[in-house]
Amino acid sequence: MPNTTSTSGYFLDKIASLNFDGFFTKRNRILLHVFMWFGFSVLLFLSYVIGYHLVYFDAVLLTIRMALVNIIVFYMLFYLLLPKIFSGSKTRIIVLLVLVFPLSIFVWMASTYFISLLYYTLGLEVDFGELKGVIKMSAEQRFLEAVSPKRMLSQTIIIISLLSPFCFAKILVEITKLYNKKFQIEREKTALEIQNIQIEKDFLKAQLNPHFLFNTLNNLYGLTVRKDNLAPEVILNLSDIMSYTLYESNTEIVRLEKELDFIKNYIALEKMRYAEDANIQVTSEGQTAGLFVAPLLTFTFIENAFKYGLKSQNAFIKLNIKIESNTFWFSLENDLEETANDSDFGGIGVENARKRLELLYPDQYELEIKRLENSFKVDLKIVLRR
Numbered sequence: 001m002p003n004t005t006s007t008s009g010y011f012l013d014k015i016a017s018l019n020f021d022g023f024f025t026k027r028n029r030i031l032l033h034v035f036m037w038f039g040f041s042v043l044l045f046l047s048y049v050i051g052y053h054l055v056y057f058d059a060v061l062l063t064i065r066m067a068l069v070n071i072i073v074f075y076m077l078f079y080l081l082l083p084k085i086f087s088g089s090k091t092r093i094i095v096l097l098v099l100v101f102p103l104s105i106f107v108w109m110a111s112t113y114f115i116s117l118l119y120y121t122l123g124l125e126v127d128f129g130e131l132k133g134v135i136k137m138s139a140e141q142r143f144l145e146a147v148s149p150k151r152m153l154s155q156t157i158i159i160i161s162l163l164s165p166f167c168f169a170k171i172l173v174e175i176t177k178l179y180n181k182k183f184q185i186e187r188e189k190t191a192l193e194i195q196n197i198q199i200e201k202d203f204l205k206a207q208l209n210p211h212f213l214f215n216t217l218n219n220l221y222g223l224t225v226r227k228d229n230l231a232p233e234v235i236l237n238l239s240d241i242m243s244y245t246l247y248e249s250n251t252e253i254v255r256l257e258k259e260l261d262f263i264k265n266y267i268a269l270e271k272m273r274y275a276e277d278a279n280i281q282v283t284s285e286g287q288t289a290g291l292f293v294a295p296l297l298t299f300t301f302i303e304n305a306f307k308y309g310l311k312s313q314n315a316f317i318k319l320n321i322k323i324e325s326n327t328f329w330f331s332l333e334n335d336l337e338e339t340a341n342d343s344d345f346g347g348i349g350v351e352n353a354r355k356r357l358e359l360l361y362p363d364q365y366e367l368e369i370k371r372l373e374n375s376f377k378v379d380l381k382i383v384l385r386r
Contacts, residue, residue, distance in 0.1 A: 041067045054129040061124055062131065069111045073104050106147055113138060113146040188359055219272040234272070237265040249295035252360075253385060256291040256328070260284060260321065263302065267319070270306045279316035286323025291384045293328060294360050300349035301332050301378045309334030314374065323384075330380040336371070357382070 041063050048059035077100065085096040119125070120139035126132055138146070145151070216238055223231040244262045248254060264282070271280055302319070309317050312335045322329040350369070357365045357380075364383040370376075 037067060037071060040070070048131075052130045054126065054131060058126040058128060058131075061119065061126065061135075065112065065115045065119070068115060069108055072111050073108045076107060077104055109147045109151065110143075113141070113143060216269055216272070234269070237268050240265050241269070245296075252294065253292040254295045255288070256293050256323070256384065257288040259293050259295060260288065262295075263298065263319075263321075266299075266302065274310060278310060280310075281316070281318045282321075283319070284321040286321075288323055290386050291323065291326065291328075292386065293382065293384055294356060297353060297356060297382075298330055298332075298380065300353050301330075301380075304349070305332055305334040305376075308336065308376070311335070311337050312374070316375075326384050326386065328380075328382040328384050330382075331378070333372075333375050333377040336374060336376050 044066055045059050045063045048054045048062055049056065052059075054062070081096075081100050081103075085093055085100065116135050116138035119135045125135050216234070220231060220234050220238075223234060241262065244258065244265075248258060249262075264284075267280070267282055271278065274280070305317050305319075309315065315335050317334045318332070320329075320331045354367065357367060361382055366379075366381040368377075368379045
């Protein structure tokens with residue numbers, strides 16, 4: 001007995017591995033459609049020549065007419081009507097689907113009539129074969145006769161037989177693309193889980209490396225020796241950062257207020273490395289109650305700001321966070337050294353941040369990273385979850 005599970009799994013893997021976005025470029029789509037209609041026209045031409053015994057010229061005339069009519073109906077249906085129909089409620093979709101079929105038949109017959117009228121005006125006619133005089137017969141009708149309910153009913157079978165191969169091909173491609181996208185998303189989600197683990201490891205490494213601990217503990221020692229009242233606050237900040245990264249950020253989403261507390265604690269510890277008059281500005285406004293966000297999404301950008309900023313003559317870091325209408329706005333700008341390269345601000349961290357945003361917030365985020373004349377700026381907008 002054949003192993004149907006492994007066979008289906010093989011084909012599903014093949015579908016998932018197809019790169020539709022890479023293949024279906026604008027140029028390739030145009031070429032595929034051209035070849036599709038060319039093949040249809042050739043078969044139609046042969047059917048007129050062989051089946052109806054038409055001469056080549058007459059067969060070409062009717063092939064052009066029929067091809068144009070099918071092209072009009074096909075693109076009207078799949079590229080104009082159906083995309084709009086499936087964007088509404090279920091009731092609206094059902095009603096419009098019921099109406100779209102007779103509308104397509106009407107357009108098919110009206111197009112046939114007007115093209116026949118054009119042929120007749122130009123003096124073109126089928127003079128031989130079983131379809132002799134068909135253009136004149138069609139053109140001499142009144143429009144209402146050409147699209148009468150009786151004729152629409154009689155032509156329905158012909159229309160279905162002519163358009164069904166293209167409809168089937170279109171539906172098959174769309175279903176394949178849908179399955180491909182589904183499997184790609186599943187694979188990317190699995191990869192995302194692995195990336196999240198790696199990001200957390202990298203984050204802990206960045207926070208717990210000897211250099212970071214040395215700076216923090218050294219500053220804490222100085223505060224303790226001077227019996228500075230800031231010492232307990234520094235200990236608390238470090239404790240909160242360790243707790244957040246070790247325990248609270250291991251979930252897919254966290255409360256927004258927790259993420260903002262982490263950002264403030266991290267910046268507070270980083271500020272200790274610089275003079276009190278260092279131009280480090282942090283502002284936050286808006287209500288966070290009931291809002292959730294993926295953890296550590298902005299950390300890479302903040303870490304890079306302190307890593308590459310505060311080194312020029314006009315050293316500064318400006319961070320502005322705003323929560324408005326369930327939307328998280330994050331704007332971070334820092335100074336640049338004249339010798340800094342654009343590649344210094346990318347790397348795995350930024351790339352992972354982009355991937356996480358794309359997978360966790362598809363169509364719900366905007367990220368803009370740009371180098372200005374004397375600074376580097378990151379603008380991020382995310383529609384938050386409740």
